Amino acid sequence: MKIRKRILTYGTFDLLHYGHINLLRRAKELGGELIVGLSTDEFNQLKDKKSYYSYEYRKLMLESIRYVDKVIPENTWEQKVQDIKDNKIDIFLMGDDWEGKFDFLAEYCEVIYLPRTVGVSTTKIKSDLFNDNSSNVKEV
Numbered sequence: 760m761k762i763r764k765r766i767l768t769y770g771t772f773d774l775l776h777y778g779h780i781n782l783l784r785r786a787k788e789l790g791g792e793l794i795v796g797l798s799t800d801e802f803n804q805l806k807d808k809k810s811y812y813s814y815e816y817r818k819l820m821l822e823s824i825r826y827v828d829k830v831i832p833e834n835t836w837e838q839k840v841q842d843i844k845d846n847k848i849d850i851f852l853m854g855d856d857w858e859g860k861f862d863f864l865a866e867y868c869e870v871i872y873l874p875r876t877v878g879v880s881t882t883k884i885k886s887d888l889f890n891d892n893s894s895n896v897k898e899v
């Protein structure tokens with residue numbers, strides 16, 4: 760019998776793009792239930808980050824993705840340990856741009872940093888749109 764692991768990742772997931780989908784797919788492939796901690800609008804303000812979509816719309820989009828089993832609100836930096844305990848998490852997963860920042864969670868579960876999808880980020884999309892870099896349109 761294969762053991763189902765519970766995986767937790769966090770993010771803002773604004774302007775959802777194929778890099779986000781790739782991260783969620785790879786997280787789900789680790790073999791279990793994928794829980795996403797989604798930054799609330801209030802938490803984004805504390806981080807000095809502005810989202811185009813509200814928390815409710817971002818949550819709705821995430822919940823419609825087949826890789827995501829559950830979405831929980833991320834209200835503070837400090838809640839991660841409690842979220843891990845409350846949700847019986849086996850694997851905490853983040854993109855490798857966060858490498859080393861969450862190693863302290865290894866006391867509670869396995870910590871994995873996945874490589875980011877090359878060539879895409881919300882910041883780059885916003886920049887391309889603002890600067891009308893229409894030649895940067897990505898083809899499938």
